[in-house]
Amino acid sequence: MYEIKIEKFEGPLDLLLKLIEREELDITEVSLAKVADQYIEQLQKLPEISAEELADFLVTAAKLLYIKSKMLLPLLHWGEEEEEGDLERRLRMYKEYVEAAKKVLAMLGKKRHTYVREKPPVSALGFAPPKDFTGEKMAELFRDILKRLIPVVKTPEGVIERTVSIHEKIRHIQELISKHAKVSFHHLLKNAETRSEIIVSFLALLELVKQRHVTVSQENSFSEIHLEKV
């Protein structure tokens, strides 16, 4: 038994690139389809992150699943060619900058820093106050500065606002099914507040199907999806 550790990653593109590189693949649609499951697996292990950030990861997950489905069912007609070609393109571009950053790091390692002229030690050369400056103007400036701090300080708080993990959702679905034996997907989404929560629910559902905890049935396209305990 051996484990390959995925290095720290930041954002969906970073994770995707690391997965593809770990498999030693080129960036192609086929590779994207190949790592789709691993990507989702990693998502489930994500520590608590912000709803906004999770949404970024999930949108990419949805694209990957779409690409994979397309590979699995090549005879079906799929629209939106642009859409997922876009993910491939973005990932390739991102990779170019990741590679460039490595070269920049190598340049930094050579320590070829350059220096501007040494500044003489500071000593006050006199007293040169700003023109027409008053305490009132200072107070006004300071209020502006404080206003600018609000988003900076609030960001970390907003992050905690509400996070839904796929694990949480899986547990939720399992509970529902164990109580009712049969549940509609619509029912699962009843309390979903955001788009990302809907996507999380769907991913959780796929996971349960994969683990053979539930089966799903659907009469027609776009009709209600029913979940049943296996």
Added chain:
Amino acid sequence: MSVKSEIESLLFVSSRPLSVKRLAEATGHDKKDVQQALEELLAEYDARPESGFTVLRNGDEVQLATSPEHAELVKTFLKDETFGELTRPALETLTIVGYRGPLTKAELEQIRGVNCSLILRNLLIRGLVETEGGKTDDPSAPATYRVTFDFLRYLGIRQTNELPDFAALSSDENLQKLLDAAAAKAAPTEAAPEASIEAPQAE
């Protein structure tokens, strides 16, 4: 004395980068004349073998600095400890700003696929990135970010176009061309991708 010589004096004595506009103001010459004298000066420096100093350029600003060959010597002499370490995300962000700047936060985030507010803030505080303020007439235009002279000095380059593969990586369009060329080389015949994933291939 010539405009060139005046400019050289001011560049020598200034403790911060100077723009063509500022140089024109200070010397009382036309911006055009200043620009031309500056070009001549730079050409002269470039032509000088084994110079102890060089000219850094960033946007329309210029600053004199020591040659990168003497980094160690000067560092020891000045007892300088300003250049610290960068985390990987910070390095990546800085690299993108270096190649693509001036660019907006939205453009940066499109490339990295992740929110960059905090990283940008840290780079601004470290003085490796700056916002290009007051450069545009439209006050509602989003702020753009670019690297600073400290970034150039950190790397030991004179301008951002000395970054590796600068031409290819400095615009979406060029980058796309680069990728297309690489793809064409990898797959000369546009073969259908073999779907080698677990699914059986439908024929």
Added chain:
Amino acid sequence: MSVKSEIESLLFVSSRPLSVKRLAEATGHDKKDVQQALEELLAEYDARPESGFTVLRNGDEVQLATSPEHAELVKTFLKDETFGELTRPALETLTIVGYRGPLTKAELEQIRGVNCSLILRNLLIRGLVETEGGKTDDPSAPATYRVTFDFLRYLGIRQTNELPDFAALSSDENLQKLLDAAAAKAAPTEAAPEASIEAPQAE
């Protein structure tokens, strides 16, 4: 690179005159070699028409300086650079030091969100801000900055707590949170939480 080029770097970067002895020490070359390289350098400068700077010699000491022809230009330029109208960023910095001083440069930069080295230096030279020295027993404690008595007098007040709305503004909750958070992670903050996770086990 040659001795000459090394010497030129050091002369360029130094704001003080340097002796041949000091140059020899710093570069690790013989005094004789340094002396000779210096002669060559001087000859080169002398031969250069319309140079913006020149070499001053005083006994055993040498210094680079702007050409005497531009004395007036340089003087006016430096005066304007140092004592010209304060920019908005400079006024903001002064204001923050007023309401929150004494505070460190790092704290100031957290509040402004950008590097403040140059601005702070200018405020010091103008006699608007001063460093608080000798107030602490710990010599490694970072310097703190506060506004000067001259500036308080200029505003017509005796202490900073007479600034308008001082109590409320100086103890702003967000500001305190920001500084507390920054102090908590003395190391530069990272953007979006970085997830370190393990790959699925290979089967």
